[in-house]
Amino acid sequence: xxxxxxxxxxxxxxxxxxxxxxxxxxxxxxxxxxxxxxxxxxxxxxxxxxxxxxxxxxxxxxxxxxxxxxxxxxxxx
Numbered sequence: 320x321x322x323x324x325x326x327x328x329x330x331x332x333x334x335x336x337x338x339x340x341x342x343x344x345x346x347x348x349x350x351x352x353x354x355x356x357x358x359x360x361x362x363x364x365x366x367x368x369x370x371x372x373x374x375x376x377x378x379x380x381x382x383x384x385x386x387x388x389x390x391x392x393x394x395x396x
Contacts, residue, residue, distance in 0.1 A: 327390040
């Protein structure tokens with residue numbers, strides 16, 4: 320989607336994305352920490368796969384913010 324077709328994100332949408340970013344970061348850390356202490360290879364593999372999935376989600380959220388950055392109103396006081 321091109322920037323000319325996008326609308327600026329609302330404050331509510333920005334807060335939702337910020338919360339989602341925090342949640343994805345937490346899930347990545349939890350998956351990695353649990354995988355590191357697990358002694359079962361299949362569980363380690365599944366947790367590492369989940370961590371990669373959450374990293375992809377995180378990257379998508381960040382890319383969305385970058386795409387909308389040019390539409391954000393400037394804050395001048």
